[in-house]
């Protein structure tokens with residue numbers, strides 16, 4: 001006896017495709033959330049590595065963190081002193097050269113830009129003390145980072161943050177719009193669902209919402225280490 005062969009009609013196929021599309025549509029936001037959580041976690045781990053490297057660097061350099069950057073008597077940048085290119089600092093993370101920093105770059109930073117600028121367009125160092133209490137050490141024109149023993153509240157003052165510049169100043173807390181810009185001048189970057197990842201002097205890492213960070217006063221502990 002011959003069984004009747006059932007073939008799907010076009011309508012049935014379309015209905016199946018529509019159901020699959022609806023299910024996929026329902027899953028996508030959940031998947032995006034999970035993926036973004038993973039990216040933020042990667043960023044936090046990278047920031048933690050930078051913190052530990054700087055604490056370790058300070059241990060080797062009489063308690064001083066890595067210089068944010070340096071310049072000579074003529075005012076020219078000494079790039080190999082700046083923290084993103086300072087080999088003594090990079091050595092702490094076993095990074096062989098300033099342009100090989102892929103392991104500590106925020107996964108949400110602009111890949112096309114970090115290909116050229118590496119850490120300079122991924123993470124910034126807190127420069128609130130730059131114009132004031134942070135004195136020179138080493139060569140007269142080297143800008144020093146913070147001295148660990150002088151930090152008043154290590155658990156409340158951030159050292160590193162998501163940024164599009166290697167140094168951060170208080171005046172540019174909300175200037176970041178587009179990572180393709182080439183003159184970011186101290187801008188932070190809210191890369192993780194309107195939050196930035198902050199790394200503090202005691203070694204802990206925590207995200208902060210854009211609104212909270214923007215509302216910080218210049219003299220807030222988060223900015224002022226001394």
Ligand SMILES: [Zn+2]
Nearest residue numbers: 043106162191
């Ligand atoms: Zn990040």
